[in-house]
Amino acid sequence: MKEVAAGIDIGGTNSVVGLVEKNGNIYNTTTIPTLKYHEPRDLIYNLHISIQAMLKDAKEELQLTGIGIGAPNANYYRGSVEDPANLPWKGIIPVRAMFSEYYDLPVIITNDANAAAVGEMIYGGARGMKDFVVLTLGTGLGSGIIVNGDLVYGNSGFAGELGHMIMFPDGRQCGCGRKGCLETYVSATGICRTVSELIDKGFSPGMLNKYKPEQLNSLLISEAAEAGDKIALEAFERTAEVLAIAIANTVVFTSPEAIFLFGGLSRAGKLLMDPLKKWVAEKIMLSFKDSFKLLFSSLENKNAAVLGSSALVWKEQNNSK
Amino acid sequence: MKEVAAGIDIGGTNSVVGLVEKNGNIYNTTTIPTLKYHEPRDLIYNLHISIQAMLKDAKEELQLTGIGIGAPNANYYRGSVEDPANLPWKGIIPVRAMFSEYYDLPVIITNDANAAAVGEMIYGGARGMKDFVVLTLGTGLGSGIIVNGDLVYGNSGFAGELGHMIMFPDGRQCGCGRKGCLETYVSATGICRTVSELIDKGFSPGMLNKYKPEQLNSLLISEAAEAGDKIALEAFERTAEVLAIAIANTVVFTSPEAIFLFGGLSRAGKLLMDPLKKWVAEKIMLSFKDSFKLLFSSLENKNAAVLGSSALVWKEQNNSK
Numbered sequence: 047m048k049e050v051a052a053g054i055d056i057g058g059t060n061s062v063v064g065l066v067e068k069n070g071n072i073y074n075t076t077t078i079p080t081l082k083y084h085e086p087r088d089l090i091y092n093l094h095i096s097i098q099a100m101l102k103d104a105k106e107e108l109q110l111t112g113i114g115i116g117a118p119n120a121n122y123y124r125g126s127v128e129d130p131a132n133l134p135w136k137g138i139i140p141v142r143a144m145f146s147e148y149y150d151l152p153v154i155i156t157n158d159a160n161a162a163a164v165g166e167m168i169y170g171g172a173r174g175m176k177d178f179v180v181l182t183l184g185t186g187l188g189s190g191i192i193v194n195g196d197l198v199y200g201n202s203g204f205a206g207e208l209g210h211m212i213m214f215p216d217g218r219q220c221g222c223g224r225k226g227c228l229e230t231y232v233s234a235t236g237i238c239r240t241v242s243e244l245i246d247k248g249f250s251p252g253m254l255n256k257y258k259p260e261q262l263n264s265l266l267i268s269e270a271a272e273a274g275d276k277i278a279l280e281a282f283e284r285t286a287e288v289l290a291i292a293i294a295n296t297v298v299f300t301s302p303e304a305i306f307l308f309g310g311l312s313r314a315g316k317l318l319m320d321p322l323k324k325w326v327a328e329k330i331m332l333s334f335k336d337s338f339k340l341l342f343s344s345l346e347n348k349n350a351a352v353l354g355s356s357a358l359v360w361k362e363q364n365n366s367k
Numbered sequence: 368m369k370e371v372a373a374g375i376d377i378g379g380t381n382s383v384v385g386l387v388e389k390n391g392n393i394y395n396t397t398t399i400p401t402l403k404y405h406e407p408r409d410l411i412y413n414l415h416i417s418i419q420a421m422l423k424d425a426k427e428e429l430q431l432t433g434i435g436i437g438a439p440n441a442n443y444y445r446g447s448v449e450d451p452a453n454l455p456w457k458g459i460i461p462v463r464a465m466f467s468e469y470y471d472l473p474v475i476i477t478n479d480a481n482a483a484a485v486g487e488m489i490y491g492g493a494r495g496m497k498d499f500v501v502l503t504l505g506t507g508l509g510s511g512i513i514v515n516g517d518l519v520y521g522n523s524g525f526a527g528e529l530g531h532m533i534m535f536p537d538g539r540q541c542g543c544g545r546k547g548c549l550e551t552y553v554s555a556t557g558i559c560r561t562v563s564e565l566i567d568k569g570f571s572p573g574m575l576n577k578y579k580p581e582q583l584n585s586l587l588i589s590e591a592a593e594a595g596d597k598i599a600l601e602a603f604e605r606t607a608e609v610l611a612i613a614i615a616n617t618v619v620f621t622s623p624e625a626i627f628l629f630g631g632l633s634r635a636g637k638l639l640m641d642p643l644k645k646w647v648a649e650k651i652m653l654s655f656k657d658s659f660k661l662l663f664s665s666l667e668n669k670n671a672a673v674l675g676s677s678a679l680v681w682k683e684q685n686n687s688k
Contacts, residue, residue: 194514200623202659204622212615298532299528300521301525
């Protein structure tokens, strides 16, 4: 009988649940539209039903060892999702307690970037590392920080919000109410804002000028950059510069062995990494120059969220040994 | 027979060694001019002789349990002091190995700000806390970061250099070769630079105008601020604003239970704390608003360095239990 963990990714549009072996082998996944359920309890019930169906449908007998959940605004200590901006739920949702009505097994919940970091540690490029950081460059910028082999949750349980480091005190308006946060520059949304600003300033008109700000997305910008569009290339350059300062500040803080880039914008690959390496060389404190690696996540994007969430279960097993 | 740890603070001018009980009671201290010894080995030998003399002179029999050392540019992992900017030594000095020639006891070395953090945890206001940060505001800005009850050393052993977070990419020239580092604004030296800038800009002339930049120090500025001098008060205001941004960025990073201010500039007390609290309220991410306390170190400044260094020994004992 094989042991599997259920990995659940609760997203703004869809939620995905999968059964995953400790070696990263995914048996099956089920996708459920998050917004179909007005009440969180109903989504949790349907995720439970999906887990049961997948266990039943498997060709061999599987033993479920625990449930790992990645969700926005999740609090590891309290096992809850709290006032998530990207979900239609209000207040504090006791997700762990809801699952515990169906399972007498470990249920671990944390935010999606933390789950990605644990996934990187258990299945990905951070295997064997004790100190590293994962930056998820999506709509916003999330982060999972590992110190001494463990996720940093801090006193509040909400540590690791590097997207909200203030980079420019009088900078761009952020959704958090403050100005100049990292994610207003370095994220899929941030690079679109940079392109719009460059267009507004009349910077070397090119193929992106035909788009209104709300039509832009990071894939269009990547394609334009590939085709040599000057605004798109300049936008990657500026994104890389701000990210390099954030990386330099991260390195003097926890001195990680590696920083992994993950998520939509990281799919730009060399378009991002080439200028980033140049800027990091310029911005990094000299004594830390060769102290860390800058890498893309080695998890496949398609199932990375499910892998990361399932990894929470194996990580907790390792810790309690 | 009482157990004591030797706490050693190796400073640019003087080195101090003391014998400390686990409850923080200091038996005796000896001060040695650091620069008297051209060879680090000779300083270590004399510190050893001082320890022996203090053990012998004590009115009761003392058992030495270990040696804790705080020193600039110390590397905990390698037990060395490496290219210290403020000491006349070059290269990598194997301080731990040098002490181990005289003692078959634990010898722990770390940088002075890390020692201050452990001191705060063992003897000071951080007792019982698992996540906190100590900022030492001296000539530069040092920091000791505690996560999950342990110092953060990171992959390199040099983590926790918050004085070198880039706050303003085109800001003041820093000794590290880069621009806009936190310590160029928030330190005894930083506030002097701010006063000089305000004088140069003709900001409301007052009692500090008679000083040349090299004559200024943070005590003079504090005294002027106490007397209502506008430049001095404005300098504290601006220092507080930059420190508040750094604190806001620290809080989203490791979400500490408290941030302690320590060292020369923190002696300004309310002059610093009042504007700091106002600016922190403005700069902190809303969801972290009530998640941490902002405090002055509760260690007496006179013996804080020796206490902090000796605490390294008790901390290591606790960890190995």
